[in-house]
Amino acid sequence: MNPVYNKILSARNQGKKQYAVLLDPDKLTKKSLEVIISTAKDFPVDYFFVGGSLLMNNNLSYVINTLKQHLPQPVVLFPGSNLQIDAQADAILFLSLISGRNADALIGQHVVAAPLLKKLKIEVISTGYMLIDCGKPTTVSYISNTTPIPYDKPSIAACTAMAGEMLGMKLIYADGGSGASKPISEEIIQAIRSAVDIPIVAGGGIRSARQAELLLKAGADIIVTGNGVEDDISLLKEIYQCVLELNS
């Protein structure tokens, strides 16, 4: 039961760090997806997250299907809305945007999605999704119509994560937003780490293995990169190696 969450939890319990690559179906071409797949055969990242705040093309199903055909890693939905559900996925991050005060992003989308998810029997991972202000408005902050947690307010991040855990969430996703100009701070991750026991995912604006390493050492369990890998596949290799070294 719940194989994807168990994989996350068991890594955390063993002190092992993990790496997820986020694929935005809109930005992938057939060729770029092939490059990611062939690279991930040699540098087997732990998960593929698939989704985006705003999808304009109908590629979600194609991307998941292609990944599932060629790679063994779990494919996890990172949905921008309840339109981004696909039965081929191994799991869904059931994201409740707990940093914001938009009821639709906290619970509304979930009510609409729940019966379909139940029917499809997709593994549902209850996730407290926290947006952190990393220097510029992002698609997710605009679309969700929410105010991110200020960059220099670790205490707000800590209390928000704490409340998420108390509400029964199984994962905290601290995100600067896709394409953020800088990653979230180590202080924010340290504060969240001191506040909760559940696994922490950190993403948004990570452009180097060093940035990934700092967030992992600060207490993140899983690093996510999207844009950085889209722009340069060598980032995938470098972060994979960095995680391997941290785990050795």
Ligand code: 1GP
């Ligand atoms: C966004 O955390 C992800 O929600 C990844 O962000 O695309 O900036 O790596 P980037």
